[in-house]
Amino acid sequence: MLDIRLIREQPDFVKERLATRGGDDAAKIDEVLRVDAERRKAETALQQLNSDRxxxxxxxxxKRSRGESSEELESRVREIGTEIAQLNDEVTAGEEQQKNLLLGLPNLPHAGAPIGQDASDNPVVRSWGEKPQLEGAVQDHVALGAKLKLFDLERAAKLSGSGFICFTGAGARLERALIQFMLDLHTREHGYLEVSPPFLVRRDCMIGTSQLPKFEEDMYGLEGNQIFLAPTAEVPVTNFHREEILPVSELPKKFTAYTPCFRREAGSAGRETRGIIRVHQFDKVELVKITTPESSFDELESLTANAERVLQLLGLHYRVIELCTGDVGFGSAKTYDIEAWSPGQNAYLEVSSCSNFEDFQARRMNLRFKDGEGRNRFCHTLNGSGLALPRVFAALIETGQQPDGSVRLPEPLHRHFGAAEIR
Structure with missing residues (x-):
């Protein structure tokens, strides 16, 4: 949520930053200011009436103590009581209207973010490794999965409909090995605290991390949309300290969590929807940080490096892109996407999106810290996939495919998987 004081004091700046996203969000600032002015006017009048009463x-x-008549004054007090009740309703309605308007506004892109309209304007920041040179005809993960019986998409569809996966045999074991490998790396080497959160989250938590209200149609809601299947561990883990004031000495807080993720929208028709690339339910290891405004962009760099380390240890070629202003997510100020190379798709696949939300989420969930001078300030929150499966699964088996039809696994997975290859 944007700071209403910033909107009041620097409306042109806010409009300019929102305009870089495209769309009509900048035009909504005037409506926010109008509602804010009316609400504040009503609050001032309410304060005056309370003082008068x-x-x-x-x-x-x-007058009563002196035995004088007070009927006229009592009549005026009753009138004031009626006016106060009406103004209370106006103030409450104004607060709700202002809150809804602010919840509908995206975050301001960081001043250093590349200006652009869409993904085609995202610059490549760096890359690691080389595209693998494979012998013979390159098979995609769908063909490899069918041959090695790693997953069964037809039976998954029989169980749940299109857009779901059922890993089987060595495939289920590889999925589990990848999750264990990632969690071990982030907890033992990168210093994150592992959390195993609930997979169901309350509506106010979804608002806190900015999935709601804008993206409600993409979510799986239960009980009249008052509780939701978590679309990402970002929701329960970032909200873990909601409505708290943390000592600055405890920051940054670093969490990692494995959860299944649930999303209604599984992509439009096309090559990316084939197989296990874009589905309604998928596994993901998440990284979350809660920190101070002064350190958040340094923390974004280290969080991104932590996610990259997974791909480096797996020996997978990847690139990092920075999202331009027209492509950056609703709540993010700055985002890096990490894309692993898929030989079978002959394309890069996004396996992580690492973002600094600054205080956008913290304002929505009232998450603060007490600084060294005793002031309560809003935290900055960050998150990123560390990493998202099953895209890593697909890139891994496509990169490791051998001419004899087997799949060679990278050494760091041998202990978790229990073998060096899949046959």
Whole structure:
């Protein structure tokens, strides 16, 4: 949520930054200011009426003590009571209207973010490794999965409909090995605290991490949309400290969590929807940080490096891109996407999106810290996949495919998987 004081004091700056996203969000600032002015006017009038009522009540008491008539003053106090009730309703309605308007506004892109309209304007920041040179005809993960019986998409569809996966045999074991490998790396080498959160989250938590209200149609809601299947571990883990004031000495807080993720929208028709690339339910290891405004962009760099380390140890070629202003997510100020190379798709696949939300989420969930001078300030929150499966699964088996039809696995997985290859 944007700071209403910033909107009041620097409306042109806010409009300019929102305009870089494209769309009509900048035009909504005038409506926010109008509603804010009306609400503040009503609050001022309410304060004056309360003051008047208090003053008149004292006068009534004085008249009564002197045996004088106070009927006229009592009549005015009753009128003021009616006016106060009406203004209370106006203030409450104004607060709700302002809150809804602010919840509908995206975050301001960071001043250093590349200006652009869509993904085609995202610059490549760096890359690691080389595209693998494979012998013979390159098979995609769908063909490899069918031959080695790693997953069964037809039976998954029989169980749950299209857009779901059922890993089987060595495939299920590889999925589990990848999750264990990632969690071990992030907890033992990168210093994250592992959390195993609930997979169901309350509506206010979804608002806190900015999935709601804008993206409600993409979510799986239960009980009249008051509780949701978590679309990412970002939701329960970032909200873990909601409505708290943390000592600055405890920051940064670093969490990692494995959860299944649930999303209604599984992509439009096309090559990317084939197989296990874009589905309604998928496994993911998440990284979350809660920190101070002064350190958040340094923390974004280290979080991104932690996610990259997974691909480096797996020996997978990847690139890092920075999202331009027209492509950056709704709540993010700055985002790096990490894309692993898929030989079977002959394309890069996004396996992680690492973002700094600054205080956008913290304002929505009232997450603060007490600084060294005793002031309560809003935290900055960050998150990124560390990493998302099953795209890593697909890139891994496509990269490791051998001419004899087997799949060679990278050494760091041997202990978790229990073998060096899949046959």
């Amino acid at each position: 208090k003053r008149l009540s004292k006068e009534i008491g004085g």
